[in-house]
Amino acid sequence: MTYSVQALSQLTGVSPRTLRYYDQIGLLPAQRNPTNGYREYPETAVDQLQMIRYFQTFGFQLTAIQDLLAQPKAAQTAALADQRQRLAAERDHLTTLLNTLDRTLAARNGGPQMTNAEKFSAFKQAQLDQNDRQFGPEVRQRYGAESFAASQQKFANLSEADYQQMQATEQALFQALRTVTRSGDLASEAAQQVFTRHRQWLCFTWNNYTAEAHRGLAQMYAADSRFADYYNDHVGLPDAAQTLVAVITRYAK
Amino acid sequence: MTYSVQALSQLTGVSPRTLRYYDQIGLLPAQRNPTNGYREYPETAVDQLQMIRYFQTFGFQLTAIQDLLAQPKAAQTAALADQRQRLAAERDHLTTLLNTLDRTLAARNGGPQMTNAEKFSAFKQAQLDQNDRQFGPEVRQRYGAESFAASQQKFANLSEADYQQMQATEQALFQALRTVTRSGDLASEAAQQVFTRHRQWLCFTWNNYTAEAHRGLAQMYAADSRFADYYNDHVGLPDAAQTLVAVITRYAK
């Protein structure tokens, strides 16, 4: 007994178009009826289809499945274990995405009455979220890929309490920076405060702080106007960012 | 000041090809230098690109992003909340996938010395994994989509202990079925045992058992030779499946 395309389709739930496609790419070749050229599938095709769809549920590509089916079971098991890693990584990625999304939504749902805090939080959120694409390549090149990944990871794992503390630290930074920007005294105690708070703030997401990296970050601050806008806005003074860069450059040694 | 394609590319890490594509589809249109036709981006393009990539990290399609950018913030927030649902569903799907993969791997790594148990477990696993594609449409049609989804869900959430119990129940079923198949006595106590064990086994994954559904399943057993092979193999008698169908048909009322 052989199955026609439609018969096999109805038996397995796989569309005729898909069966023709699998035939075409050699994944599930069909025999041909010599008189009319119709495709004919032996009963074994049902099980082969099962295997194909089975591997497909785990996210294998069809070319990979084609190879897998020809391999011994040990190799198949190894490939499954391999795929497990990828799926787990994907899930972890989704989890961190959900975390940042939740924070973003929380900030947005703070509502329009707390526009300042909202802007603040959402912007910082956006900065950090886009940190990778924005400065990822540069930071990776300068300080190594692992440290950057670790930083992102550390941020993703911040608890709500940590996050609140991080915000409080930044507020203290703004306060001190306001004083220094007004006075212009880089040797003052307030200037030391600025440096200390900024380092403290960084260490919420950096896990191996170095003065060199801190100076490098200041360079990046100086080079990108959006950082300047951010600090000038939140401190409320037009030279705040410039002052911050000067302070970091002076104390990070 | 305007940016050339490459300047914007280096500033944002987005490839020139991608920028041209975004221009082409109208997502991030560029102005043109009238003398040479070169693309020119105003500084605001940087922030627009940031927003685009920001939404992209959350899995929005470019067409959706194009719509979103034109909408007020409340609508954007709603869309983000909506996307959260989808991402969460995707993660949950990955989690159940990982669970089944782990079980499959555990069975496969049981090694070749326990070939029988391995075959047993892996096959049942495969049956259940492919349950959806194989009988999903039919079962959904007969018993409703929700009950089928719930069944799949229930299986995915089985603990390791439940799973062991489920296996033990099936072994007991095989034992009783062996007796009944040999004697052929559908009125015997062993036959009652077969029915009870099979119902019990089903209830590991069904959460609203009905006799009608049970009889329907028996019909499906009778119609598909792979079920017959499965039971005949594991009971070790050529008429085991047939006997099982007869028992179910008799007692499920």
Place this chain on the structure above:
DNA sequence: CTTGACCTTGACGTAACGGCAACCTCTATA
């Protein structure tokens, strides 16, 4: 003989670009 169901191949469309080719423009240098 016709009708309708089934089969065939072939071609186009999908999302978001990557990569290449052919050709044009600008700038710096020998």
Place this chain on the structure above:
DNA sequence: TATAGAGGTTGCCGTTACGTCAAGGTCAAG
């Protein structure tokens, strides 16, 4: 001033795993 090299342009093909026609051949039934 000729030229090399960097950077710009458009356009086309390829990617995945099929869905969706379209044009035409085959088969069983009335």
